[in-house]
Amino acid sequence: MDSGLLALGFLSLAAGIFFAANDPPNGYELSVYTETSIRFWVGVSVAFMVALFVTFTAGQLWQRSTALLLAGASTVAIAGLPLVRGYRFYGSNDSLTHLGWARDVLSGTTEPETLFYPALHLLTVVSHRLTGLSPERSMMLAVLLLTTIFLVFVPLSVRALTDSYDAVAIAVFSAAFMLPITNLSTHIHAHSFTQATMFTGLLLFVFFVYVARSPSSALSITPIDLLLAVVSFALVMYHPQQAANVLLLFLTVSVVQFVVSRTPFGIAEPIRSQRRFYVPTLVFGAIFFLWTSRYELFFSATEYVTTTFLQFLLGSPGPIGESVQSQGASLSALGAGLHEIVFKLLFPSLVLSLIAATLMLAALTGRLDGRLGNRNAVVLYLTLGFVPITGIFVVYFVGSISEQYFRHWGFMMLLVSVLAPIALYRLLDGLSGRFSTPTLRAATVGLLIVLLPLALLTVFPSPYVYMPSQHVTDTQMEGYDTAFTYHNQSLDLVGVRGGPYRYSDGIQGVAAAEEEYLRGVTSENMSRLPETEGAPRYLAFSQFDVEREVGAYQGLRYSQSDFSAVRSQPGVHRVSSNGDVELYYVSSSDADSQESADGDGSEPAA
Template sequence: MNRSVLNVTYAVGFFALAAGLLVARANPATAYEPSLFTATPTAVWVGFGIALAIALVTALACRGRQQAIGIALGATTVTAIVSLPLIRNYRFAGMGDALTHLGWTRDIVSGNLQPHELFYPGLHSLASVLHFVAGIPIERALLLTVVVLFVPFLVFVPLVVRDISGNGLAVGVAAIVSWMVLPINNIATHMGVHTNSNALFLVPVVLFAFVAYLHRRSTVERLPLGLSPFSALLYLTGIALLLVHPQQMINVVVLVGTVAGVQYLARWRYSDHPMLDHPTAYTHTIVLGVIFAAWALTNERFQSALSGMATGMLSADISGGQTVDQRGASLTEIGGSLGELFVRMFLDAAVIGLLVALFVLVMWLGWTKVDRETSAFVTYFAIALFPLGGIFLLYFVGTPTMAFRQIGFIYVVLTILAGVAIAQAIGGLSRYFTMPGANTVAAVALGACLVLGLGTVYASPLIFSPNQHVTDQQYSGYETSFDHGVDDQPYAGLGYDPYRYDHGIYGLEREAPLTSAGTASGEVDPDEFEAGNYTGAYRGSDYYFAVTEYDVTREIEVYQELHHSEDALSDVSQQPGVNKVVSNEEFELYAVESTNATDGATV
């Protein structure tokens, strides 16, 4: 492409991106949004779409500096999409673990908790620094931290592939696949304040340091005690990953240990192989393992997690298969199916995974023209997937949620391998078409996968999971309720336990709970609630019943009254023994007298 035309094309792309950002910023969220995607103005998506289309084509067709500009355009656009809760002025995002992380950050800021007292203080410490340095609210600092930790994923995936293969097309493909954000599955990994998921985006940084070490040919550059600069970088990035979340550090140790094992076998089996020229990873496996053990094994939270997994593996009541069956039955009741959900959430990931698997198989059979050096690195990562997959199976039997977290890490590795695999496929297509023709086919296919990937980067009704948007009204509603509620009266939610808001508003480290939501909370019993027994729907005692716009959207619109009906909810305030005590546009709190308190009367 003519350089002048290319420059104009890039200008159009960056202008479209800037226009999208300006429109998004000019249209902040004013109420709860069930879907971030549909609530964001169409003009924003038009601008982002133009930018991504230009970035995708140039990442495939260009090389050198021009390709780098295209990759930068695409990475910036994807970062903008991930930043939409921040750009559109969300009060906060995340109603589960995210609120607990908000509470811990609040504790660090207030001095009630020291960072080293947390098992994974990286996210919270960085947010605290941003809060103090920039003077922004803690909630906003956490949302900004999510973006800061996400960016390395987009930067280092193509860098790792460049170091592995040196193929410009593979670098461009790897960049595009990274824009799909495949490690996020919205089952156990989420785009938001979720330390396990946030740690996934730092893994390519550690792998880049590791690949750089393996590529080192000279022994001249040494630090004191003979330590390689790349080894030091690997240890430092590993420690950073450990502080964000130790589970992903375990996976890195397994991957590095697998590479060490492959190197040992190669030295025993071959007399001439590229692996023999790579420095060994034996010491790095031991050092990284010791760093993890020193941090984790003495931690009570880690011990309880191990105990829970062991219990799950030995118990017939806990299994991934049962979880899948239950979800499938629920989806059928609301008119969906596991097949439909799979297509929406995992089709792009399945396609990428299948392409990588086929490529590795064909490469091992010797049917490709991959050079021996690249083949060695692909073999390292591919063989590492076997023990990583074994860990997934253990999790699936014991704690299914952890299994889907493991899939997140596996897809970090697959994202890297996909760059090499798809580049080889495009090269193969070029023998039947021209190279521009092969790039066109690849651009269409990758573009479709990119739309699927970015369309599920945040939860939405599309995947039967509404956006976890915390609005000012919801936050202030819970805050008012906790501040003025009776101390020993528990709180119950509509399919949601309010204790997370207690964490987010007041923190977790205090001498005694400030509200009863910190010690006594739960959900109303769906059967009793639907039967009209509102006064007896929660543990047979007086309680506060909290309901938000998020709850109503989830239960009525998304779950289609599977557990709670609109009629039952609308009847609550009309019943004896039920009084509305707090109300705003998106939050209502009812004081409910128990059946015993109303002389055994039921509704």
């Protein structure tokens, strides 16, 4: 029966992917969820249900392992939907700039070492040259590969810290929650910090193997030492800010080992027999400093964070959580609130964090299962490592350093993704004397069935969380390319909110970016364009802008009438339109100036 269910699960997943792949987008899609064929979601749902049932009921190990493979494949299918659906690109802000950097590296315009974090761009170039895919789809493939690394190495990390198949099984599904992705400062699209967070799953696994399984007497360089150094270097290349988080964790480990070796702490007895982590920490720190000290950005960011931290210590941190307050006001204007968005985005994270907290408390009080020996020490390391990371999160939040605090939250959720399955397994093991095994497994499946959809519903931004999809269409790229190529170069080209410079980055490359594309038009000026400062000039906007403002943001800043007013006011001429991107020439309010710019007084020269 279980074999038949597995066959059904894989067939359902394959059918869902087939239907999604044969349903390409017809234009900009505001939500990946609602625009993807319902048959895909049915197929993935059946696959997940089969995976859950077989994982926790099958009697044979190969069947349960195959079920976990099915669960992982289903998660990858969801994460890879932009690729499966045939999107031109996915990621409309930072992602387009990353795409531009990849184009520059590919063309030889920019040397990789001049970039602060070149790894994602190099992986895109390698993907492009190996597969022949376009740079856009190569970058999307690179993002999916790094997401898969997270999905694989979270369960492997749990395996390195336990001897329990059930804990690993829970870890496969907790990894499917993709807790580090919040759509606040971490994203499923090309975003170097997020990809660095996903890649950190591999580094943590190597760290766990080094500390928990390497012989304590090893003095020579072993393959695991070399692997740890290589992966550490790679993480710095993906994003130094995430590398700083891990370096802080490694420093905590080294400090704990040093202190415990000289003091009689009973709860940390397993640490005494472990291999010291001093040398890997020094190597990682040297790599980090040698790379980051080459860039002015490192020193300016360090100065800013240090200043904020000192203000926090002196009791004058400034507006606390300013960006959260601002977003809360915006959500209130939409008839929602922070409580709703916190529930939608963070509820699964908070539940698993509470579960992980029980394990941390047990580690601090010395109540972990003694049979696991030095692997208990690793749990203690992660527990103590939460202290400085949480401190940074608080300082960033109190100092209102943009939304950077949610970057650190993403790293904390990576640690929770490892700790929560271990905690849940131990909790269930502790209840095994009171309840039967089928009852406990049914409760576990029930918890996962409730939390998994809630988590996967927020992997992609959508109106469900008051955000637009990051879908970039063929017509957007082509329309902006036409606008950049044929508009009068002596006049500004502006956009809605910010200027269209992101598209300039993605299409022309960052090295060729023009400062004129940095400016935007406010909603108040949309109906009086010829009278505003800067005319004559050009205005470009796409269906993405309209759907974002009217659909996702419900007209909070720009209404449908604002966009309609552009087409109807005197002195504004439509130069081009491909059904997605519209380019307008805005004359000045002076009629003579309009005549000279238009040539014949009716149509502007492109």
